[in-house]
Amino acid sequence: MSEPIADDLPFLTALRRDLHAHPELGFEEERTAGIVARLLEEAGIAVHRGLGGTGVVGTLRAGSGTRAIGLRADMDALAMPETADRPYKSKFAGRMHACGHDGHTTLLIGAARALAKSRNFSGTVHFIFQPAEEGLGGARRMVEDGLFRLFRCDAVYGLHNMPGLDPDEIAVVEGPQLASSDSWHVTLRGMGTHGAKPHLGRDPITAAGTFLAALQTIVGRVVDPLQPAVVSACSVQAGNPKALNVIPDMVEIGGTARAYSPQVRDQLEEEIGRLAQGTAAMFALGAEYRFQRRIPPVVNHPDATSRALGAARDVFGDKVRTAFPPSTAGDDFAFFGQQAPACYVWLGNGPAVDGALHHNTAYDFNDASIGPGVRFWTRLVERELAG
Ligand SMILES: [Zn+2]
Ligand SMILES: [Zn+2]
Incomplete structure (x- = not known):
């Protein structure tokens, strides 16, 4: 869409690999949250730290629009070893970014940086960096700490990387996405x-x-x-x-x-x-x-889904999938979906390398997905808050 995102890719790729090399478990994301907060502040975005333990919320306003939306990234890694050899392999035995949350954090930082520069929207966007998605209840803690009281959201969006879809593919589907x-x-x-x-x-x-x-x-x-x-x-x-x-x-x-x-x-x-x-x-x-x-189950709301679909079509053209089987896994993004109309999308991560899927000791987020993912978040804000 816009050149600034392409220009930022080397920085974002280095960030993603740094996060991958320094994985942190749920509610222990001190280093990650510190980096997130610093990068948001450097971009001129208001930062709220310590929501739900290590959670971070960045708030960016532009124009006079009154609509507000939330975008969620999860930051935590898993308590498991990384077996694949790569230059940015986990520096900690028994901790690994095996679900690609290093990528999710990077995409949302990329979108925040791009939007803080362009301000090509009218309204408020909250960048929600959630701790402890992997079974420890980070989303619920953020809600209990007042996430939606402090940061009103008229809609909230989540994204997860998905091996098997190409990096230039995205699935945006109404209805159930993940099970209770x-x-x-x-x-x-x-x-x-x-x-x-x-x-x-x-x-x-x-x-x-x-x-x-x-x-x-x-x-x-x-x-x-x-x-x-x-x-x-x-x-x-x-x-x-x-x-x-x-x-x-x-x-x-x-x-x-x-x-x-x-x-x-x-x-x-x-x-x-x-x-x-x-x-x-x-x-x-x-x-x-x-x-x-x-x-609870993650169930995509019709209105939020149609908005996400519009943004996805702008970025991915005919590579948008509107039919995709739901997962029997769960994601506590569901707690956010109970507070506002919500949509959760699947961003392609390319073919499963050596058969490694989510939570495999060789899994890795695909850096080729950074550009498409940042463009999707950015375009979603531009469309959602068109003023
Ligand atoms: Zn996971
Ligand atoms: Zn995950």
Whole structure:
């Protein structure tokens, strides 16, 4: 679109590689947040630090427009080793930017620098740099710390890199993008007894077998077949392999539940509990049930999506995808989407190098995506805040 972005690419590429070499885990992004804050300030952007722990918000106003929007980048890395050899490989054992958040941070800095120069819009844009996206609840902390009270947003946008799409491709799709991600825990309590005398106790292990066999009937028989849902038992704890003549008192089962709509999410919560209580009643056991709501689904709002689509078409032309399968992973950007009409887009990261996908020890953000990503954010602001 504009030359200044092309001129800034060497700087942004060096920044991306520096962030990659210095990954920081959730709520520990001190160095990253410091760099972000300094670069925003140098660009003449008002900076608010320490929101949600290490979160940073930059605010840029231009013209007389009253509309305000938020753009989100996540800054955290993962607690895992980097195995690929590259000049900017992680300097820290057991920490790695394996989800490309080094790229997300760079793109938003690039857009902030470009927009601070051009001021080719009328309104307010908040550049939201979020800590701790990877399971630690950074988005929720920012919301609880008053993100949307302090920085009103009439719409909010998120972006994630996506291997398999080319760097000059972007997917902008209305509706569900990422699933809700919740945990559940069931405890079946019986009465322990000698393994040879089951009639003198109440066996929770046999009951657990019935419960686990019935669990998949929730997705198979209860949820609308046209609505995606996942229920998985991922942990079963009972007894002791060294005491094979003992029927234990209790069995603890835990797992995950995923859905793309609030209705199905509610349904999963209710049905897993019903099966747990029903199984307990069947075998004269006690049951305790806990459903822990972690992250809601990310669902793109029609109005925000059409605005993002307009910007994407300006930058990517006919390389915009309007159909793309949602992911069963989660992103806590969903908490921002509960506060304002939201759209979350997938920016191409090129082919998966050596098969490395997100959270793989060889994953890397593709620097060829920096230009397209910065142009998308910049164009989105110009269109969204056209005055
Ligand atoms: Zn991730
Ligand atoms: Zn990610």
